Amino acid sequence: MANRDQPVNGKKSKLHLQDNGNLVLRDADESHVWSTNTFSLSTVHLILLNTGNLVLYNVGVILWQSFDFPTDTLLPQQIFNRHSKLVCSRSETNKSSGFYTLYFDNDNILRLLYNGPEVSSIYWPDPWLTDWDSKRAGYNNSRVAVLNTLGNFSSSDDFNFMTSDYGTLLMQRRLKLDHDGNIRAYSRRQREEKWYVSWQAKSRPCRIHGVCGPNSLCSYYSNGVKCSCLPGYKMKNDGDWSYGCEPKFSLSCNKTQSRFLVITNVELFGYDYGIMTNYTLEQCKELCLQLCNCKGIQYTYVIAGSGIPGTYTCYPKLQLRNAYRIPYFNADLYLKLPENSSYNYKESMDDKYKLACSVNPKTVTLETAHNEVHEGRYIKFLLWFVGGMGGLEILCIFMMWFFLVRRKGQQHSRGDTRVYNMIGFRKFSYSEIKRVTKNFSEEIGKGAGGIVYKGVLLDQRVVAVKRLKEANQGEEEFQAEVSSIGRFNHMNLIELWGYCVDGKHRILVYEFMENGSLAEHIKSRNLDWTKRFDIALGTAKGLCYIHEECLEWILHCDVKPQNILLDSNYQPKVSDFGLSKLRNRGDSKFSSFSKIRGTRGYMAPEWVLNHSITSKVDVFSYGIVVLEMITGKSAAKDVVDMGNDGEEKVGLVGWLRDKRNGRVSWVGEILEDMVEGDYDERKIEGLVNVALQCVEEEKDKRPTMSQVVEMLQKLCCENHNQ
Template sequence: MANRDQPVNGRSSKLSLLKTGNLILSDAGKFTVWETNTQSLSSVHLSLYNTGNLVLQNVEGVTLWESFDFPTDTLLPRQLLTRNTRLVSSRSQTNYSSGFYKLLFDNDNILRLLYDGLEVSSVYWPDPWLVSWDAGRSTYNSSRIAVLDTFGNFSSSDDFTFMAADYGLNLHRRLRIDYDGNVRLYSWDEEAQTWFVSWQVIQRPCKIYGICGANSFCTYIVGFDRKCSCLPGYKMKNLTDWSNGCESEFQLSCSRNESSFLLLPRVEFFGYDYGFFPNYTFDECKNLCLQLCNCIAFQFTFYREDGSSDCYPKTRLLNGYRSPDFPGDLYLRLPENNLLSYTNSIQDFKLVCSSKGTVQLDRTYKRSPDNRIVKFMLWFACGVGGVEIICIFLVWCLSSRTQQASNVDKQDCLVAVTGFRRFTYAELKKATKDFNAEIGRGAGGIVYKGVLPDNRVVAIKLLNESNQGEGEFLAEVSIIGRINHINLIEMWGYCVEGKRRLLVYEYMEHGTLSQNLSSHALDWKKRFDIAAGTAKGLAYLHEEFLEWVLHCDVKPQNILLDSNYQPKVADFGLSKLQNRNLENASFSRIRGTRGYIAPEWVCNLPITSKVDVYSYGIVVLEMVTGKGPTKGVHAIDSGGETEPKRLVAWVREKRNEAAAMTSWLEEIVDPILESSYEKGKMETLITVALKCVEEEREARPSMSQVAEMLLCQENDSHSDDLGISL
């Protein structure tokens, strides 16, 4: 990233290659944000190579600038890390500006990881207390160069090397310093279409400096997952960013009589010691900290093997972590009068059974000579308790059977009224012949053709695995099952077993609109009817159904055609349901398909029904022109050269030229239609589609308005007045 700390407007900024040989990035205000500062007397060209390197060269082949010389947080195979380059992490998982962690060559020729925080800086890999040869490094080679080769082998001039777990050729890899300060090698899994970690430098992430900020410590939850926590008596400075650490809720007095210490077992804060005091006793270490006004805690480490101990008074509490492997404890200095209230804050700490934590009580116990009454009362209580448990179990069994019978009755009633039922996984597996007849797939899952025992042909969608609970899934399915409209695909049932989620739909003989667009089966009348029917179906979802439903993925692949080529919109139930009272609710991630996504998704604006209106407009333009939105349209500019244009811009341009050129419809209409269409209807359809794809969502009509406009045109095909009031 060339401008990670100066992001620009993605819609109004541009990257330009000037004739002078300079490559510049300008923002919406035409100000230069970034440039290569290159010059050339001869012509230049910019090329992106298959290695990932973006190279600016002149006609003589001289390289003026290349992106490999300016890495951000990632190193690609064959890209050099040198004395003049470094990898810098992102600020967070969603903030790509410069973060606090750096991978670089130090002045002693060693490749190191550096934490460069808001207040302090420190090297944390290799371990700073190790000399170079103990860390397996050499300081003698001053070339300071490192590279990852195409086999997954990394080698550095300081003798540091590693090899990917999937060592070998023909794999895509990238080495990245992540926002959490760890360096990981990622490999691409072609089958799963995802990146996985094939190597990482630090196996215990809690030991990364600054990971939880000041006055907080890191703990391991499960495996290598970690959690940050404030120390007792401290609170987070920024509730959304742990790097700012925690701040105290108390005022610490310098008087030793007003301070006390709270034991935090197995907690270590490395660095920022007042000094190192070996062979100090616990009381000596405690008194030393009390004498120092700037001592806010002390670390006491006791070694059982030789009986020695170390004392570390702390002036700052940074780089804290808790681990059962650490032999020492931290004693946190707190005000005496608040000590009891802070004791409740350490419930997460387990008891430590060390020698200094046990005390021999100076007392003996004698057995009572007669305890028969106590024994009798104990046996009597156990008997009564056992009887109560048996009664509770019997009542639970009876109520469970009653509930199951009630559920069966309800399900039978639902099947009798709507035909909507719950299938077993075994039934659907048999209906699809072990899921062999695949008829389509998308982001939501795979669709198979099946035949039910009553000979009904169905489409069965096997959804991708998700963390959605069964109750939440059943609630959404029950809503989808109630949706009934002639232009919406009908759901006949569902299956939920364990993590398996399947939906059973009616089968459409002619497949999807996408499969039919390039054929001669769709004449002008069918295309107009498909546009009108799709609008009616979406209008029903948006405004007529009791629960407002947004589709969020309207595209030709989700518009199915029955035996009469009547459209039925599919996959509408997989989007998030929109509550009537949540007009400005937004989705957490982009849903949709490239080319059909409304600008609101990219600009992170609240999502409304107008996203479906935009996608519908793109679909209509695709039906009219026969051209997809992502492939681009090749138009001829004023100089006679061919240039690619987006579908929407191309149609608008042709329509605006209508005054000077009356044959604009012939230029954009799908050649398959030849000239067999009604001109007035076609102009109306294009006008409506262009209104649907307006950049500003407020300028777009609703789907009910779209359906009404097309219906009016269908009833009055002689109307040429295009003054449509929205």
């Protein structure tokens, strides 16, 4: 895109190849705008190759090529090197230079830079990670990267990815740095089809620096991210969040004239006065009050590691930038405001805070002075001639239309019409799956939806391969699971590495979990009470993510111990989304379920009573799982209670409520006998109370998963304080 910050007139500008081999762009007033600065004594040729590269060459020697000067897009086979940069556009409609740049830095690492109006910062790879932790290597100083025609991107710093449709032939592809600072790969089969995203660098757009500007808060809502000013601040430039917000007040340096407003679950990256460990909240506030330029504090409990006590940490903020809010983040922002102010925080879902262009975009005509040049007679003749030829061409196309449409329809009918290639993982062939699993020789699990086998990929990664049934139900489960899991990026959700659609075969390739499912360990000595609490908290975080942080609202619909897998450290990962339901977050009720979903014993009453289905069905199932994990008893079977009137069979939930309400010291009576080791009675009692709230008959009395996470984290903090 030549001269993108001062574009030429759209009608009267000309691109002229001169006799001396120089390619020149002139504006409507004949002023020189841009040129290749090339020179040749012999004849030169300008050709647009099928790769999209515009080449100026002379006798086999390339004098200039457009691939050497990318703007915001890379095409397949276009080399990106130490001299190359991708600079995003300002917005979807404004193609001038934006604030985000992709480049190789002096450490030979491919990075994304936010270069805003006031500050600049690296945000990809994640700045808190070392190059080693982000799987980058700076030893290769060649600084070369390329996207090939099959959808594989490789860089000299060891970064590489494959698009979701990797290996599919005859695909058009492009890699673009979008105006929101995210770099995405786009694909399409034919020119008439729409481009779709087949890979993206940042799955959580609120983590992109500068996305909402300073003094603002980024949040996830129905169909994207939304920006809002912090309390006491107003938008600086209407319609452009890049400039963020500015204060409506002035702060005094007198600490008695300031107060703090708390906003929970907020992360702010950078611009700290320091990192103050072992600080109480009051000490942290006092430090900020003593600093005239302190805008607020971030206060959190930092967990050091297994067996190591954590610390309360204070981060005084000199600038409020890169702030985003997620329900389960264990940190709070205390915003510094004037003592006599009445500002408060109320989360808004108003569409006016959506990160988007202006509601009424205007097209501005550039004023370019030039002399009107009258068309000659030969131009008019040419127009009439072209019009006649065009009419003849339309007639020919009309005659052949029937045959072309039939042929196209036959080609499309051979394949599955579902869209499977829009998620970022690899597609396997059925023959590859057979090699990976050694012809499905090692079965490790079986369920209603299919059989799970153990396999090993060519790079020696161990995988779990789920082979779905070849019935219609299996296909529906496959489509739901792929569309759901492909959008996830969370440590407590199972990671999907690939899939196979080959004839009637529907296969999913997951990461392998060394310790199997929670169902295998509920009565095991391997899970002490600390691990069981961590499993409850991790599972809650995973469900909170799919309910409240995803850009689309997802219900699992089959939460049970068999669908909670454990890795080598017994960290939980929620799996098996074959029964999941995905909806736009704006939908408050889910009335389109065609049949009851879930497993007996874990299903919420709404399923049976035919009430509207919401995320509270997963909350109910989660509560049952936690109660089973604590007691070791199955919710699908009655509990034998030895009361005063003799032996009596009651349900698990009713039995626990009777125990809690009938005795002062009841925790020891409900715990699973097989579990060894000490336990914190108050912590277990709190966990039981949370689980019993989750299994309330009325869904409105149940907490959300974010509230569950918050309650469990408070139990952790209270335990550490004692």
